[in-house]
Amino acid sequence: MRKIKDYILNAITYIASGISVLILGVLLVYLLVNGVKSINLKMFSDDYWAKNYLVEVDSDSRNFDSKYNGDDYYIKKYDIAIKDDDKEIVVTYIGENSQFNELKSLTVGDSLGMITPFDVGYKIESIEYLDSNGVISIGGVLLKHNAIEVAQILNENHVNSIYYQSTSGGIKASIINTLILIFVSLLIATPISICSAIYLNEYNSKNKFNQLLSVSIETLAGVPSIIYGLVGITVLFPVTQLFGATTTSVLLGALTMAVILLPTMIKATQVALAQVDQGLKDASLSLGATKVQTINKVVLPGAMNGILSGLLLCVSKVIGESAALVYTMGTFISDTPSLTNQGTSLSLMIYSIMSNDNPNFELACAISLIILVIVLVLNISVKLINYKFNKLGQR
Amino acid sequence: MKKILILGLVALLLTGCSSNGSTGNEETKQIVNIYTRDSASGTREAFEKAIDLDVISNTAIEVASNGDMITKVKSDENAIGYVSLSTDLLNTGLKALNIEGVVPSVDTVLNDTYSMKRPFSYVTRAAGDYKSEELQQLVVAYLDYLNNSIEGALVVSAAGGIVDTSGKVAFSTLKGNHSILNQDNSHLTINTAGSTSVASTLQATLEAFSPMAGNFKFTMNQTGSSDGYKRVLGSEKDGVNQADIGFASRDFSDQEDVTSALNSGIYCIDAVVVIVNENSEVNDITLDTLNAIYAGTQTTLK
Amino acid sequence: MNNLKTTKLNKIIDKVVSNIYLLMTLISASFMLIIIIFILFKGLSPFMSNYQYGVVNFLDFLFGTQYRPDMGIYGVGFIIINTLVSALLALSIAFPISVLTALFVVKIAPQRLSEFMKVVIDLLASIPSIVYGVFAAGIITKFTMTIASMLGVQTYGGTSLLSVVILLAIMIFPTITSISISSISSVSEDLQHASLALGATKVQTNFKVVLLSAKQGIFAGAILGVGRAFGEATAVSMVAGNKMFGPTFGLFNTTRTLTSTMIAGLKETSGLDYDIRFSIGLVLLIIILITNFGLNFIKNKVGKTHEKN
Structure with missing residues (x-):
């Protein structure tokens, strides 16, 4: 009877652990199934908003030694192929000598007359051409033509101009914004945290004042991040205005994030400092070094590994934060990352996509996968640092 | 102590559960779940005006945008909601209902037989109130393209808006009036605000016009029709979210005095479509019936 | 002479640097004060008689059972109850699973399996809340719908109290588990050996001796977990539904929490609708404070009775 009871109790713990593994598995599978199709290398270098080009194309015929043998609609005159994709017309093949490699921009400005980029995956929106009677006509997606009709127009008529769009949905700007966010918030939070941790640990003179300081910092950890967002936009916004920001901005997000990171970083540093051997500290002091010298030369280097782990933990926190940043960075996905403009970090981008007019679920899952990979790499790095440090310690 | 708390909660839950919903009997009708937009939405105002609704039932679920409405109604088979006609319903698992026999389409809206329609209106900042003279000229050029050119009308209708193309001319004839189009404008940014329903037509026209106008940049911050007027002429016109052109998916109200604007008007018509699974x-x-359902007096679809 | 000079210089550097340390600590601690002051100030302003957008009655706000911005009704009483219900339910689901998993990892699993489980728990802990939100909106709502149709109950497309509870339980699980793992690992070996020597089986020792000794630490983990459940905003807002009245006790009814209210429909940056979010934030802070005090009080009482035994 005892044995059966024991067996059941053990089995229950196996099941409990199994549940957590199951949930992780379901989550990963769900993200993979929905997101993997949207992941491609181009995502990392593309802008989120499509670039618009108005160009002219050389209509003189050329001789092509065409190697195209795909299924899409092939346009003999220009050696390109197009197909229908949802409601767009997408280019799927461009021959080496095609005139489409030498499209000249018609947009007034610095790029007038220059060759514009044209790649597989770009979308042809509209074409202005001269029809058989010499009348100016417009064709393309705008007139609800499909790929066959567009192919026909291109093959048979003299084309005046073409309006096309580059690929979109790229995350390059958001990645840069996330990096700026991480860098600036750590820049602010790290010195303050390390100094505070040193004070709390090394200058700890057990009076009420120090206790109050300690308790305040600990309570900060329990405040939900959305409250930080509210406070950030009222208290810290004037600070960003000094730097020239007129709206919510990446800078405001970074400042708010720095405050959120304080309790985490301070605690991690405190733990790291506490692990430095007291004997080492005493030896240094007895050799005549001042307290500050001891801290700088003995304690800090010894705590470096813990501080590094704390830093990586903070990086994960920055990447994962969304509520506070919704208030302080806004949800507009911009393509020009800068400190004083609105922008989105990767997490915010997911939130913005999901609450947008056309929630692109696949893109949201794809970005989630990317975030997970980054976080996994950070976790492994922390473990490696700890492992290496322990190894060194054992020597 | 903890155990007592948990037992109490479970008891509450069980009573809560049983008082909610039917008991699986095939003959009991399914209760309809009503979805509506948030209070800043012009689509919501147009819809409530069309069905003459006083106060919406408090069981309604608020969604954030047209797209959010589609997501939510899609996953709830007892749902009823409403979106703009310009939203693409193909492949979403949803269908649009006929209103008193009339099928919602571009034709029925243009010949006035479909009643739930509303204008997409726009209003700009007052003359001289722009960040620069160049920006003001650019806005004027854009609105000329949007309202008077065939190309503009084509882009709007391709994006789902309903336009009357008679009387419109090729943009090449209008170009001459705007010298701003002969220079590089990549240092200018047009900020828009207001209705989310106009987003697809607005984005399409801005994107199409940009290469024709020196590659200006644009930022769309659509948060709901009532923010359109506010951010160009109203209480937020100098604030954090100020805009150059405000849009609303309804007429401007009496409180929204547009006489001081540089330019205001209607650029296309849109209809509100009722959607179900x-x-x-x-x-x-x-x-x-729609009035009864949304007021809460009728709880089933039929 | 030189030595005296350097020692004097060092002493000055010492004083300056230690004052810098103090200054930094003061800055960090002062944020708590700043948060309290601003939330208090801006949060209480809608109730003051000179409020510019129309004064809100404080009692109506605190005890109201309807939250309808379109009609100008702002009552958060039912939202408070909803938040408590969802957090406590999530805790009651996550707590046993966390503790059992922690026990498994520290005491029962073979070495490699234990390491693997730690990695799994770490991963779950580092997933950003927005990703959980996407996951919840996709899978958890479908799961709720399946259960509801099996019971013959209708739902609002899966957004419901049950989805919120499941989501919160998954999110606080790693927190409680990691802290429980530390607590259980630090139970003294002597105690366990003594128990085994007295004839108890390994399982009995694990469940009766180890768990009881780690009680304090595990409880602390639960407190942290509940705190996280109270504060979660973006993920919850995707599956709550934001019901306009309440409170919600039905598992398949839509619900609304303090945080989902604060983040929903955030469009304006001025006006009553915006400022009221600060008031809700104030209420949230107070709830967290009270719950923390209460749970800490219970924890200390439990600790005392345990010590007596």
Whole structure:
């Protein structure tokens, strides 16, 4: 009877652990199934908003030694192929000598007359051409033509101009914004945290004042991040205005994030400092070094590994934060990352996509996968640092 | 102590559960779940005006945008909601209901037989109130393209808006009036605000016009029709979210005095379409039934 | 002479640097004060008689059972109850699973399996809340719908109290588990050996001796977990539904929490609708404070009775 009871109790713990593994598995599978199709290398270098080009194309015929043998609609005159994709017309093949490699921009400005980029995956929106009677006509997606009709127009008529769009949905700007966010918030939070941790640990003179300081910092950890967002936009916004920001901005997000990171970083540093051997500290002091010298030369280097782990933990926190940043960075996905403009970090981008007019679920899952990979790499790095440090310690 | 708390909660839950919903009997009708937009939405105002609704039932679920409405109604088979006609319903698993026999389409809106329609209106900042003289000229050029050119009308209708193309001319004839188009404008940014329903037509026209106008940049911050007027002429016009052109998916109200604006008007018509799950038996609905459903006095679809 | 000079210089550097340390600590601690002051100030302003957008009655706000911005009704009473219900339910689901998993990892699993489980728990802990939100909106709502149709109950497309509870339980699980793992690992070996020597089986020792000794630490983990459940905003807002009245006790009814209210429909940056979010934030802070005090009080009482035994 005892044995059966024991067996059941053990089995229950196996099941409990199994549940957590199951949930992780379901989550990963769900993200993979929905997101993997949207992941491609181009995502990392593309802008989120499509670039618009108005160009002219050389209509003189050329001789092509065409190697195209795909299924899409092939346009003999220009050696390109197009197909229908949802409601767009997408280019799927461009021959080496095609005139489409030498499209000249018609947009007034610095790029007038220059060759514009044209790649597989770009979308042809509209074409202005001269029809058989010499009348100016417009064709393309705008007139609800499909790929066959567009192919026909291109093959048979003299084309005046073409309006096309580059690929979109790229995350390059958001990645840069996330990096700026991480860098600036750590820049602010790290010195303050390390100094505070040193004070709390090394200058700890057990009076009420120090206790109050300690308790305040600990309570900060329990405040939900959305409250930080509210406070950030009222208290810290004037600070960003000094730097020239007129709206919510990446800078405001970074400042708010720095405050959120304080309790985490301070605690991690405190733990790291506490692990430095007291004997080492005493030896240094007895050799005549001042307290500050001891801290700088003995304690800090010894705590470096813990501080590094704390830093990586903070990086994960920055990447994962969304509520506070919704208030302080806004949800507009911009393509020009800068400190004083609105922008989105990767997490915010997911939130913005999901609450947008056309929630692109696949893109949201794809970005989630990317975030997970980054976080996994950070976790492994922390473990490696700890492992290496322990190894060194054992020597 | 903890155990007592948990037992108490479970008891509450069980009573809560049983008082909610039917008991699986095939003959009991399914209660309809009503979805509406948030209070800043012009689509919501147009819809409530069309069905003559006083106060919406407090069981309604608020969604954030047209797209959010589609997501939510799609996953709830007992749902009823409403979106703009310009939203693409193909492949979403939803269908649009006929209103008193009339099918919502571009034709029925243009010949006035479909009643739930509303204008997409726009209003700009007052003359001289722009960040620069160049920006003001650019806005004027854009609105000329949007309202008077064939190309503009084509882009709007391709994006789902309903335009009357008679009387419009090729943009090449209008170009001459705007010298701003002969220079590089990549240092200028047009900020827009207001209705989310106009987003697809607005984005399409801005994107198409940009290469024709020196590659200006644009930022769309659409948060709801009532923010359109506010951010160009109203209480937020100098604030954090100020805009150059405000849009609303309805007429501007009496409190929204547009006489001081540089330019205001209507650039296309849109209709509000009632959507349900495509497996629903209902295909047609009357305005009175819609009123009853959304006021909460009728709890089933039929 | 030189030595005296450097020692004097060092002493000055010492004083300056230690004052810098103090200054930094003061800055960090002062944020708590700043948060309290601003939330208090801006949060209480809608109730003051000179409020510019129309004064809100404080009692109506605190005890109201309807939250309808379109009609100008702002009552958060039912939202408070909803938040408590969802957090406590999530805790009651996550707590046993966390503790059992922690026990498994520290005491029962073979070495490699234990390491693997730690990695799994770490991963779950580092997933950003927005990703959980996407996951919840996709899978958890479908799961709720399946259960509801099995019971013959209708739902609002899966957004419901049950989805919120499941989501919160998954999110606080790693927190409680990691802290429980530390607590259980630090139970003294002597105690366990003594128990085994007295004839108890390994399982009995694990469940009766180890768990009881780690009680304090595990409880602390639960407190942290509940705190996280109270504060979660973006993920919850995707599956709550934001019901306009309440409170919600039905598992398949839509619900609304303090945080989902604060983040929903955030469009304006001025006006009553915006400022009221600060008031809700104030209420949230107070709830967290009270719950923390209460749970800490219970924890200390439990600790005392345990010590007596």
